Amino acid sequence: MVMKIACIGTGFVGVVTSAVLAKLGHTVAGLDIDEKKIASLTEGKVPFYEPGLEELILSTISSQNLTFTSNYELAISGADIVMIMVGTPSAADGQADLSYVYKAAESSAPHLKEGAIVVIKSTVPPGTNAKVSSIISGLTKVDFDIASVPEFLKEGTAVEDTLHPDRIVIGATNPKTIETLKELHKPLTDNIIVVSPESAQMAKYSANVYLAMRITFANQIADLCEKNGADVDEVLRGIGADKRIGSHYWYPGLGYGGSCFPKDVKEIAAYAKSVGEAESIFIAVDDRNENRIEKMMQKFDKFVNGFAGKSVAILGLSFKPNTNDTRVAPALKVIPWLIDHGAKVTATDPKAIEEIKPHLPGSVLYSPSANKAINGAQVVMILVEWDEYKSLDFRELVSSMSKPSYLIDTRNLYTKDQIEGVGIAYRGIGK
Ligand SMILES: NC(=O)c1ccc[n+]([C@@H]2O[C@H](COP(=O)([O-])OP(=O)(O)OC[C@H]3O[C@@H](n4cnc5c(N)ncnc54)[C@H](O)[C@@H]3O)[C@@H](O)[C@H]2O)c1
Incomplete structure (x- = not known):
């Protein structure tokens, strides 16, 4: 079934997701408040480097499945699914700054159609859906549902990851919403995992923090190897053969970076503290990486x-x-x-x-x-x-x-x- 989809936020996640959904044949509007970005995307120019993305954007624009706009009314009116993919940087206290997510919800609400599904793809802590739902409810009379489908793509292989994801995690409770979101993602993978919104959000943070922790662990082992004549690459080969551990994703070096791992580790550490679990390993991972x-x-x-x-x-x-x-x-x-x-x-x-x-x-x-x-x-x-x-x-x-x-x-x-x-x-x- 062809769906009308609005993708709010045309950053790394938003542009790739818009293009892939348009390639599946849906009618997609990419929406951003950054008008310069929208002007450039409308001409098929991607404002960052990501292998394979420009070709995908150009082909989906020319098939008229994909458009870009800064106009909320234009993008949201009539959309079956509204995906929020705006940034969630760490605030000064380390917690996720959800103001962009709330603003996107507020701007969308007056234009939502009856029965629309609002999907949060931004990385957000458990509890966010209730807040977003209450913001929208205050601004519209239509019936809508809210779900979480966190994004797991990696920059550098984002197009490939979105076209062939390891899994899609759908966090939703309403059976009709679950069916619609399964239908949407079915062409991408058979591995669709349906869970509660809170579990979906925890799965996203947990995945990133676990990977960041592996890098930190490899660095600590590397430091010991420098003291005793061992070679970290040999050690990692030695442990990687154990199926419980695996030989992939070992990157000893200067620590993890990028727009996700550092902020997600800080955010889960701050979230843990906010729910009374202040003494977490997340703080130690963040500290080791910072130093x-x-x-x-x-x-x-x-x-x-x-x-x-x-x-x-x-x-x-x-x-x-x-x-x-x-x-x-x-x-x-x-x-x-x-x-x-x-x-x-x-x-x-x-x-x-x-x-x-x-x-x-x-x-x-x-x-x-x-x-x-x-x-x-x-x-x-x-x-x-x-x-x-x-x-x-x-x-x-x-x-x-x-x-x-x-x-x-x-x-x-x-x-x-x-x-x-x-x-x-x-x-x-x-x-
Ligand atoms: N970059 C990644 O590799 C990656 C991977 C998985 C998940 N995520 C998560 O996805 C989310 C988005 O990340 P990103 O890297 O794409 O961010 P980004 O900073 O590249 O893009 C965010 C976009 O949202 C736009 N925006 C902000 N407020 C808006 C509003 N009210 N209405 C419309 N547009 C608005 C900004 O102008 C910007 O273009 C974050 O929560 C991030 O943690 C990112």
Whole structure:
């Protein structure tokens, strides 16, 4: 059944979801208060880098299944499903700032049609649906229902993740709503899990916090390996063979970043405190991650005999590969640290230079490629595992570097033997 769907918030989640639902044949309106974003999307231009997204947007705009607007009345009137996908940043006390969600509910309410389903896809704590429901009820007389369908996509593979999700979690209680939402998601996966709205919301936070915790755990193991001669990659291979643990998703390095993990860990820690469970492991995970870069930079400073006066090439400015999103990217802490400690920095990234520039000191130089950034540098630091940084020819590059030369490989892309064999001192993580 073709449905009319309004997607409120055309950020990472909203744009991808709108495009995928339009590809399934539904009539979708992407709605945002940011008129510049809407103007750009209307022309098929995606304001951020996400593999495969621009093609999908262009094809669904041209098939007339997808439109973009800033007009609530236009988008919401007649919509069978209204999806709220606006941001939920952490407030000063760590709790999720739900003001954007409430505002979206308030603006939608007067235009809802009888029987509309309002779906919250933003990451929100349990209890949010009741508040949103009461805001809407105060502004409309129509009968509507509210459900939670949290989003689990990953930036960098967002289109693929949305077209082929591991699972869809539907948090709803009304049988008609459950049927409609199952019908909507059926073409994407057979693995549809129907639970209460509270469980759906907890599942979203739990998934992100668990993954953040794995990264923190790997970092703690890496720190121990650095003291005792073990190699963290070998240790993780050793434990990954255990089916209860698994060999995927181990990323020892400078800690987790991006727009979700750091805020979601802080939010669940604050939520736990608000319900009387103040002593959570979430606080410890957040603390370890917040202090991680400072701790590692001090170790790296010793390794290079002090960064002061040295030229450093930074490879990778986004928070992870295949995205130009720089929210809580390691470069945002590493580069100011280096400059404060007297280093000269030349930075490069395949996609994220323009995004990060306004957030870094003016003395940073930028280079269009790794080879050019490395030219003249004494220290190379790899911060992100972009494909182009996985097979750099250091045998060639060493001749363009100042001596003595150092490689700090925070993603463990190379081996000590490989790099020291060409005359560059090597330091990985947890080795
Ligand atoms: N980015 C991710 O990888 C990801 C993955 C899963 C879940 N989430 C969650 O999804 C939600 C959205 O994340 P995002 O990264 O897409 O956010 P984003 O910051 O990229 O986009 C949010 C958009 O909402 C718009 N907006 C704000 N208030 C509005 C209003 N009243 N009406 C209409 N539009 C409004 C903003 O202009 C912006 O374009 C968050 O709760 C986030 O935690 C994000």
